[in-house]
Structures are given as structure tokens and as C-alpha cells.
Amino acid sequence: GAVVSQHPSRVICKSGTSVKIECRSLDFQATTMFWYRQFPKQSLMLMATSNEGSKATYEQGVEKDKFLINHASLTLSTLTVTSAHPEDSSFYICSATRNDRAGYEQYFGPGTRLTVT
Amino acid sequence: QKEVEQDPGPLSVPEGAIVSLNCTYSNSAFQYFMWYRQYSRKGPELLMYTYSSGNKEDGRFTAQVDKSSKYISLFIRDSQPSDSATYLCAMKGNTPLVFGKGTRLSVIA
Numbered sequence: 001g002a003v004v005s006q007h008p009s010r011v012i013c014k015s016g017t018s019v020k021i022e023c024r025s026l027d028f029q030a031t032t033m034f035w036y037r038q039f040p041k042q043s044l045m046l047m048a049t050s051n052e053g054s055k056a057t058y059e060q061g062v063e064k065d066k067f068l069i070n071h072a073s074l075t076l077s078t079l080t081v082t083s084a085h086p087e088d089s090s091f092y093i094c095s096a097t098r099n100d101r102a103g104y105e106q107y108f109g110p111g112t113r114l115t116v117t
Numbered sequence: 118q119k120e121v122e123q124d125p126g127p128l129s130v131p132e133g134a135i136v137s138l139n140c141t142y143s144n145s146a147f148q149y150f151m152w153y154r155q156y157s158r159k160g161p162e163l164l165m166y167t168y169s170s171g172n173k174e175d176g177r178f179t180a181q182v183d184k185s186s187k188y189i190s191l192f193i194r195d196s197q198p199s200d201s202a203t204y205l206c207a208m209k210g211n212t213p214l215v216f217g218k219g220t221r222l223s224v225i226a
Contacts, residue, residue: 004160034213041125043205043218044161093160106214108153108160 006109023094030096033077038091084116123217136193146210
């Protein structure tokens with residue numbers, strides 16, 4: 001299988017601070033990584049798509065300056081929530097597609113639960 | 118109309134039952150169809166994927182795609198309590214995956 005990890009799994013931060021979430025593909029090189037957020041009992045909402053070495057492509061309505069995405073290598077992407085507010089509290093999930101497979105196979109990380117107080 | 122429609126349930130069945138989960142969609146450009154299983158507070162796990170129309174079987178799971186009706190299904194045979202989870206359909210063409218809302222399934226022992 002293809003394993004994607006996320007760190008941290010859970011984070012609590014104060015309003016106004018920034019939080020960084022890491023997403024790693026452990027046993028494969030990722031062509032593309034995706035960041036989603038999921039509210040309780042809701043589906044996954046795509047926030048942005050990133051390719052290694054390129055700027056991320058953000059979905060409509062997602063603030064680029066608030067959700068900073070860096071895809072520094074073929075195995076690591078980071079999402080930084082800047083100046084977090086309580087409404088940013090959510091479950092953030094990353095996924096990755098493999099270089100050696102068709103792009104429709106996306107492998108998801110375990111998610112990061114962010115709580116902003 | 119949303120691109121992907123999925124009944125959120127919840128769906129509760131006795132152990133051993135056959136479960137049928139479904140999604141409809143509106144975008145005829147979708148070609149790849151996936152089913153993900155998501156346990157509470159975990160990331161989704163890819164269960165099945167199908168390209169275009171047809172059936173695909175993997176153990177107790179069968180995925181069906183009917184592109185003419187824009188309708189996809191996932192069948193679970195001999196359901197087990199460990200199958201209790203939320204099942205999300207997802208599909209794509211040349212665009213990123215679009216997910217259904219997910220159906221919450223409970224299999225009662």
C-alpha cells in the first residue's frame with residue numbers, strides 16, 4: 001500500500017497564532033498533494049492542490065494568505081494556518097498521488113484536528 | 118443540483134446483511150469512480166476504484182458504475198461490525214476528486 005502520514009494528529013492553539021501541519025508520503029514519491037478540510041458530518045472540501053516545486057492552486061473561496069502551502073519535496077507538503085481563528089477549527093486531511101500510478105489513486109493521511117480557542 | 122449526491126444515512130443493518138450504498142452525479146465528464154471508507158476521526162481509505170462503466174469485485178465488496186444513468190453503487194456482502202464506518206463516493210474526470218457527503222453505516226452484531 002501507500003502510506004501518508006500527518007503531523008500533528010491533534011493541535012490546540014490560541015486565536016491569532018499560526019499552526020503548521022505536515023503531510024508526508026512515507027513509501028512513495030508524490031506527484032501531487034492535496035489539502036482538504038472536513039467539518040463534522042460533512043464531506044471533504046478541497047482547499048488546494050500542490051505540485052512539488054510549484055505554487056499551490058487554491059480552490060475558490062480559500063484564502064491563499066491564510067492557508068499557506070509549501071510543497072518542498074516529493075514527499076513533504078506543509079499547510080500553515082496563519083492568524084488562526086475559532087472558525088478555522090476543523091479536521092484537515094492531506095492526500096497524495098503516486099508518481100508511478102495513474103493520478104486517480106489518492107491516498108489520504110490520518111488527518112489533523114485543529115482546535116482554535 | 119450538486120455534482121455528487123449521496124444519502125448521508127445513517128444506515129443500520131444486522132450483521133451478515135447485504136449493504137447497498139449509492140451515489141448519483143451530474144457531470145458526464147467523470148470517468149474515474151472511487152469508494153472510500155472513513156472511520157471516525159481518521160482519514161479516508163481507498164476501497165475500490167472503477168474506470169468508466171462496469172463492475173468490479175474485491176472480496177466482499179462490489180462496485181458498479183452505470184454511466185448512462187450517472188449512478189454508482191457499492192455492495193458489501195456478509196457485512197461485519199468492523200464495516201461500520203462512513204462510506205464516501207468520489208469521482209473525477211480531468212479535475213480533482215469530487216466527494217459525496219458520505220453515508221454512515223452501522224452493522225449491528
